[in-house]
Amino acid sequence: MIDTRIGHLATNTELVRLKNFSEHKNANRKEVIVYCSESKICSNTALRQMFVRNSLLFKGHTAWLLVNMAHKIRLFNSVSSHGNKELSVDIDGLLSKYPPTISFNQKEIETGEKFLSQFSLNKNKLVCLFVRDSEYFKHSLYINDIYHEYRNSSISTYVAASEILASLGYNVLRMGSKVKEPLQTESQLVIDYAYRGCRTELLDVYLGAVSRFNIVTASGWDSVPTIFRRPIMRVNHLPIFQPSSLSINMLIYPKLLIDKATHSVLTLSKIIKIGIVKSQNTLQYSEAQVEIRDLSSEELVEAVTEMAQRVEGTFVETPEQKEMQAKLKHILSTHPKLQPSPNYFPIRAQFASCFLSRYPNFLDGLD
Numbered sequence: 001m002i003d004t005r006i007g008h009l010a011t012n013t014e015l016v017r018l019k020n021f022s023e024h025k026n027a028n029r030k031e032v033i034v035y036c037s038e039s040k041i042c043s044n045t046a047l048r049q050m051f052v053r054n055s056l057l058f059k060g061h062t063a064w065l066l067v068n069m070a071h072k073i074r075l076f077n078s079v080s081s082h083g084n085k086e087l088s089v090d091i092d093g094l095l096s097k098y099p100p101t102i103s104f105n106q107k108e109i110e111t112g113e114k115f116l117s118q119f120s121l122n123k124n125k126l127v128c129l130f131v132r133d134s135e136y137f138k139h140s141l142y143i144n145d146i147y148h149e150y151r152n153s154s155i156s157t158y159v160a161a162s163e164i165l166a167s168l169g170y171n172v173l174r175m176g177s178k179v180k181e182p183l184q185t186e187s188q189l190v191i192d193y194a195y196r197g198c199r200t201e202l203l204d205v206y207l208g209a210v211s212r213f214n215i216v217t218a219s220g221w222d223s224v225p226t227i228f229r230r231p232i233m234r235v236n237h238l239p240i241f242q243p244s245s246l247s248i249n250m251l252i253y254p255k256l257l258i259d260k261a262t263h264s265v266l267t268l269s270k271i272i273k274i275g276i277v278k279s280q281n282t283l284q285y286s287e288a289q290v291e292i293r294d295l296s297s298e299e300l301v302e303a304v305t306e307m308a309q310r311v312e313g314t315f316v317e318t319p320e321q322k323e324m325q326a327k328l329k330h331i332l333s334t335h336p337k338l339q340p341s342p343n344y345f346p347i348r349a350q351f352a353s354c355f356l357s358r359y360p361n362f363l364d365g366l367d
Contacts, residue, residue: 006043007220011088011244013051014227017101018094043220046202050102088244089345096249096348100228104206112206115198119171119191127170128211129162131155132219135180149282150255151218153236153294155183161215161300162190168308173207175199175221213311215304218245233307233352236294240268241277241338243345251310253303253352256359258291266290268328269365272337302354321353324363328356331366 090096104112116123134152155174162172166189174183176194183192193199193207208214208224213231216222218238225232232250240254257266257276271277274288285292295303309315317325328351334342356362 005220006047007223008088009043009051010047010220010223010227014101015088015090015094017051018098019092021098021101022092022094044201044204046108046200047205047224050104050205053102053105090244090247090348091346093247093346093348095226095229102227104209108202108206111202112210115203115206116210121171121173121191123210124212125170126207126211127165127172128175128208128214128216128225129158129172129183130175130214130216130219130221131158131179132176132217133180135178147281147283150238150285150292151236153217155179155181157294157297158215158300159183159185160297161304163187164301165304165308166190168305170212170308173211175204175207177204213307215307231307231311233303234349235300235303238292239276239278239280240271241332242280246332246347246349247345249348250350251307251352252349253295253299253355255295256293257285258293260289260291265359265361267364267366268331268362272335277338299354299358302358303352306352306354315353317353318357321356324356324360325350325353327363327366331363335366 115121116126131153132151133155134149162174162183163185165172166187170189172187172190173193174191174195177199179194182195183190193203204221205224208221208230209228211225211230213233214222214225215233215235216225217236218234222232222234226248232248233253234245234250235253237245237252237254240257245252257271258264259266259270268277274290276285276288276290279285279288282292306315329347332338332347339345
């Protein structure tokens, strides 16, 4: 199934294709994938065209008839990309084992390269920055998307982080299609692609596919660098335990959860105890008397600096940070309130070492 959210379209479809390839690569048979579009509106038509290239695509009533037949006669598997939480989790590490299942044709490459040339952008030094803000909800097809408000951030807090990357020689592209305000900076190496009126659906995909690395908040667009196996750092991440993110090799710096009564940063133990470690509804945090705090400009500078060093192979982790990383991975992999059984959801993501050093009490109370 293909739906109107790019995160479901990209990651879920890629994982289905990889799973089919993995299961049938040694069999004397060829798997045929049929795409059924549930709506005339697609989250990204360029990406859909890439997925259905050399495949079959059905729309409207014909698509639903085919899906219903699949359920009834079971001649083939039917998978929905929307609301299928298990589907979005890379249980078997397929994204690490296999290359992307889609690629750009020559015309698409020429279009992407022309844009890079126009702005004198070097792919080897290209960083895509995607920050979801409150403008997204105004254009959402889902009337109840307000419960995802906890994902939003203000682009103004990312200015210093963008400029520190520019000082390291990176070209920074602020991504997005619906954004509240521009990224205000005087750096010539920071380009507000989302605000300059030059964005296209194809470029949204191409830039994420060729980037050196990506700095993102929780959004659907980060599925683009995910399916093209480009390095990702998720900042202002929530919920703390999200299998679809933790099963992917990415670097995470979470938002801070503050106890409204004591004004202290909640430990992971407390977050688990009060039942918000997996919460994907803003109201649940409020009902738990918890304030959600975005990362400061200073914290974001630390975060992106660490990411750049990791990508360039120059980051050196201290013994204390290594110990905390190992402890956190053990907790996330085995805690009974997080995992149905130990390692059921593989933990491939890492939390930023600068986060663990800045908040060393985060792991208090857990073995």
